Amino acid sequence: MAQENSTDGSMKPAIIVHGGSWSIPDSLRAGHLNGVTQAVKTGYQILQQGGSALEAVEKAVVCMEDDSIFDAGVGSFLNEQGYVELDALLMDGKTLNAGAIGAVLNCRNPISLARRLLEKPNSPMMLVGKGANIFAEKTGLACDPKELIIPREQERWEKGPLDIFTPNAKGTVGAVALDLDGNLASATSTGGAPYKMVGRLGDTSIIGSGGYASETAAASSTGHGESIMKINAAKLAVDLINQGYSPQSAAKEVINRMANIDGYGGIILVDKTGELGYFFNTSRMAYAFITKEGELFSGIDPK
Ligand code: ASP
Numbered sequence: 001m002a003q004e005n006s007t008d009g010s011m012k013p014a015i016i017v018h019g020g021s022w023s024i025p026d027s028l029r030a031g032h033l034n035g036v037t038q039a040v041k042t043g044y045q046i047l048q049q050g051g052s053a054l055e056a057v058e059k060a061v062v063c064m065e066d067d068s069i070f071d072a073g074v075g076s077f078l079n080e081q082g083y084v085e086l087d088a089l090l091m092d093g094k095t096l097n098a099g100a101i102g103a104v105l106n107c108r109n110p111i112s113l114a115r116r117l118l119e120k121p122n123s124p125m126m127l128v129g130k131g132a133n134i135f136a137e138k139t140g141l142a143c144d145p146k147e148l149i150i151p152r153e154q155e156r157w158e159k160g161p162l163d164i165f166t167p168n169a170k171g172t173v174g175a176v177a178l179d180l181d182g183n184l185a186s187a188t189s190t191g192g193a194p195y196k197m198v199g200r201l202g203d204t205s206i207i208g209s210g211g212y213a214s215e216t217a218a219a220s221s222t223g224h225g226e227s228i229m230k231i232n233a234a235k236l237a238v239d240l241i242n243q244g245y246s247p248q249s250a251a252k253e254v255i256n257r258m259a260n261i262d263g264y265g266g267i268i269l270v271d272k273t274g275e276l277g278y279f280f281n282t283s284r285m286a287y288a289f290i291t292k293e294g295e296l297f298s299g300i301d302p303k
Contacts, residue, residue, distance in 0.1 A: 020171015076191020223265015247277025
């Protein structure tokens with residue numbers, strides 16, 4: 001039986017999503033805000049209808065993978081050889097089961113592929129490269145890799161390597177939620193860094209870095225993957241909450257620790273009471289959330 005988290009004695013759901021950090025350009029600002037708002041509404045509706053946190057975060061992330069404005073699914077950055085390689089991680093706080101997909105080439109919705117892996121009996125928790133491509137084919141989630149490339153990203157690639165610190169950069173997507181049964185889940189999906197080396201795995205599919213969920217809290221990260229991995233940002237955030245930090249103070253502490261190693265990024269958090277937190281040290285991070293009181297907020301600029 002779930003604990004109540006509201007004054008009327010019932011359990012209320014809560015959800016927060018991000019649409020990536022970095023210096024999202026003004027031209028993509030409205031699109032990012034619209035994308036994260038649609039995603040959070042999609043996830044919240046599932047939660048309100050009694051759906052699981054796992055289902056809500058998966059579908060919120062699918063929404064953003066399908067929106068080519070983000071660096072996830074269709075429309076992702078191309079790697080140094082001019083094609084898309086996607087990473088995703090889904091984690092269930094109740095069971096600690098995860099589905100992690102790395103460097104998949106042929107899947108529009110790697111977060112759904114991660115869910116298939118998570119729910120497959122006696123399966124590994126992580127599949128990368130060729131194995132992930134084969135799994136996409138076997139589960140009916142495969143597409144032609146060319147479908148993932150859009151003209152905007154083809155043109156960007158043709159101009160040569162992009163410094164992620166330039167105002168052109170956009171980011172990964174993620175969601176964390178609390179459901180009516182008191183369970184938590186985390187989902188994160190990315191095309192990774194622009195012009196990344198073939199086979200480069202960032203933080204996103206790494207359990208404890210790109211995402212983590214337990215019975216007490218759930219986290220999803222975005223930003224400089226190599227820095228996020230150095231401090232296992234998502235697990236660190238959950239551990240801080242277990243030590244008594246609020247989600248907001250834990251988010252700030254994680255990003256401060258990342259700044260101490262010259263890292264840049266953002267993180268979103270929810271705890272088992274439905275308290276939400278987010279923080280970033282990039283110039284922007286698209287986010288939207290619906291509180292346990294049912295209020296919707298979205299934004300992209302620092303507080
Ligand atoms: N963290 C992602 C990666 O390094 C990129 C991002 O969040 O923008 O692959």
